[in-house]
Amino acid sequence: MSEYYNICPHCGARLDPGEQCDCNIEYEKYKNTIKEMVKIPEEGGQIKFKFNSNPWEVR
Template structure:
């Protein structure tokens, strides 16, 4: 008989003592995507300024 834990979020099978990191990973990806969006927005703003000159 196997003993394992289950992730409450996604249902992934975890080893005994292993903690699910899906929430941390989701937060990390969200932060990374937000930074990328901010960078792209800044680039577009700078291109707009240069085109106006």
């Protein structure tokens, strides 16, 4: 029974084989956001992250 679907490693949702979970797409966007932040140094050349306490709650 468990062979008929994959489990999303991020949220545990059941996915069809080859299907990508929506939360994973959000995660990819989140990673791109991090890359953008890292790419642009703050003043003084230091890289600062503007995280909230919980990055998943970013609006």
